[in-house]
Amino acid sequence: MFFKLDHPPVSYEDYRPLLDTELADQLAKVAGEMGQLRVLHLNSTATGGGVAEILQSMVPLGNSLGIETERIVINPDAAEFFDVTKKIHNMLQGSEGELSPEELEIYFTCIHRVADDMRDKALAADVWFVHDPQLLPLARLLPKKEGEVWIWICHIDLTTPNKSVLEALMPLTQDYDQLIFSQTAYVPQNLGDKVPVLIAPPAIDPLTVKNTPMDMTQAQKIVHIMGIDTGRPLVSQVSRFDLWKDPWGVVDAYRIARESVPGLQLALLGLSQATDDPEGAKVFQTVVDHAGDDPDIHLYFDPATMPVSVDEVVNAVQMASAVLMQKSTREGFGLTVTEGMWKGKPVIGGDAGGIRVQINDGVSGFLVSSPEECAQRLVELLKDKSLATRIGETARESVRQRFLLPRLALDYLTVAASQVNGRLPGVSGD
Numbered sequence: 001m002f003f004k005l006d007h008p009p010v011s012y013e014d015y016r017p018l019l020d021t022e023l024a025d026q027l028a029k030v031a032g033e034m035g036q037l038r039v040l041h042l043n044s045t046a047t048g049g050g051v052a053e054i055l056q057s058m059v060p061l062g063n064s065l066g067i068e069t070e071r072i073v074i075n076p077d078a079a080e081f082f083d084v085t086k087k088i089h090n091m092l093q094g095s096e097g098e099l100s101p102e103e104l105e106i107y108f109t110c111i112h113r114v115a116d117d118m119r120d121k122a123l124a125a126d127v128w129f130v131h132d133p134q135l136l137p138l139a140r141l142l143p144k145k146e147g148e149v150w151i152w153i154c155h156i157d158l159t160t161p162n163k164s165v166l167e168a169l170m171p172l173t174q175d176y177d178q179l180i181f182s183q184t185a186y187v188p189q190n191l192g193d194k195v196p197v198l199i200a201p202p203a204i205d206p207l208t209v210k211n212t213p214m215d216m217t218q219a220q221k222i223v224h225i226m227g228i229d230t231g232r233p234l235v236s237q238v239s240r241f242d243l244w245k246d247p248w249g250v251v252d253a254y255r256i257a258r259e260s261v262p263g264l265q266l267a268l269l270g271l272s273q274a275t276d277d278p279e280g281a282k283v284f285q286t287v288v289d290h291a292g293d294d295p296d297i298h299l300y301f302d303p304a305t306m307p308v309s310v311d312e313v314v315n316a317v318q319m320a321s322a323v324l325m326q327k328s329t330r331e332g333f334g335l336t337v338t339e340g341m342w343k344g345k346p347v348i349g350g351d352a353g354g355i356r357v358q359i360n361d362g363v364s365g366f367l368v369s370s371p372e373e374c375a376q377r378l379v380e381l382l383k384d385k386s387l388a389t390r391i392g393e394t395a396r397e398s399v400r401q402r403f404l405l406p407r408l409a410l411d412y413l414t415v416a417a418s419q420v421n422g423r424l425p426g427v428s429g430d
């Protein structure tokens, strides 16, 4: 019903050259105070999607800071569980409808069985970081032991949630000691003030294969094998095939832009299949239909067809693209935006959720609200290389200052340490 996931070790010292000294020292200090405590991160998929991406780096970083940190992935015994939790995810991001009594039954029964298994196997920790709604009931189902700290982290865009699902689930947040949201705007009204809230936007690991900017020759070699003509401009969106990522709008924007930039090519890369996202194949098929028979639209869905690892492919596509898009209409944060910005690329993002936090419109990227606007920015950036370079450079520095993993580790550990020490941290700013 759950399994432990190990990750290769890292060294905190390797991050230091990228960090401001104050942040680096503060993190080492907080980690020193936490030294003897055991930390557990729990989520619902081993790979695929932003949370898995963060945890595969956060866990080894915690260990390299001297804190015993482990990761547990839940593995419920009924496939319908993830159908229901994906529906919950979509409804929390604003889709219409209601959860039926049968769906609620599946959700609670499955997670109950996971909790029972955890209890039977005596899973233990001092600080529990529980990620996203799939696991939200755990704090109620596993009554906490004396001194334990339970923290729920919501990575979802809650700007305009479906009220019915919010009403059904939010009471479960009251079983936690601390809540973390990515933005102040996501904190649900009527949450009450019993449980303190911290605002902590996600971050990327700058040292991974995916995020260490790849040499351009190597990047072009890889995308060439993938069927892309490196002699003509390429624009891309790297994202799961998902309703909220608006892949259809990306195709529309490319079509308009191509009228002004002949020979333009588009890549949509959605190789990361998350076990907790059963909708990917369906969405992919509709994008295939929408793209029609244009030989310059390159769609990638099956990791088995790739010439190198998924992380290398993501890096290569991001590097080889003249402009990156993340045209989401809802986005909890959007790690792909930060990944592109870190590589010094101009990113055009949907004017939504967490993308607004990352892109300073016109300064470190562009925010758009329609395929037409997106196309206009594409053309501008493709025709004006110095604009693209200037925006890319500003974007990289902005990520260095705000969205690298050690900053997120500091946020998590500071709030955990405050809780352990019995001090309530309260709401911090964006």
Ligand code: UDP
Pocket (backbone or CB within 6 Å): 048, 049, 050, 051, 053, 210, 238, 239, 240, 269, 270, 271, 272, 310, 311, 314, 333, 334, 335, 336, 337, 339
């Ligand atoms: N990703 C990937 N391969 C792909 C598409 C996406 O590895 O083909 C990764 C992407 O690089 C990023 C994560 O999946 O690290 C997506 O995180 P994000 O926050 O952008 O969106 P989410 O999938 O969590 O909604």
